[in-house]
Amino acid sequence: MGRKDKERSDHLHDFLVEEILAGGDDDDIDAAEIAEFRAVVASGKVALARRRLQMAKEAVLKDKQHRSNVTEVDKERARKRLSTIKTSANDDGASITLAARFGKDDMNDDVDGLLEDLAELERDRKDD
Structure with missing residues (x-):
């Protein structure tokens, strides 16, 4: 990492630390936003599971073709x-x-x- 990159990284780090320390816990968490976030995560899990299943099916087919x-x-x-x-x-x-x-x-x-x-x-x- 060059000197300029190091300086930029240090400034970013300092900024983030200050933002975290200055922030308060008085922000209300919207239940709808939480539900939306959970739905997006669940959707991602389903997509990942489908992709893994597809990869497994392709591996089985490849193995069958190889054995034949x-x-x-x-x-x-x-x-x-x-x-x-x-x-x-x-x-x-x-x-x-x-x-x-x-x-x-x-x-x-x-x-x-x-x-x-x-x-x-x-x-x-x-x-x-």
Whole structure:
């Protein structure tokens, strides 16, 4: 801040302090003005909430479009990777298995979801 700016800032500060100290509490507050102020604030909150909702919807749509870019080739590559992961042993000598459903549900949907997730992770890793 230059010397002139500093002087101006000091003068403004002094003026504001004097105005605050000289002011009295004898000004009546109009209830209508308070109600109008509260309405404006409420309107602003609603507008902000709507904008945040719109941004969230756009983010969800973008995420859905990004996820739909997984191709069958990506899934096949992920299937091979998953097969490698399942058959290879870890440090303790135990291999990775999928949770059993005990015949209650079809695991194909779970495997397809897992393959899509794995393909997305591989794609995202290449993007980075």
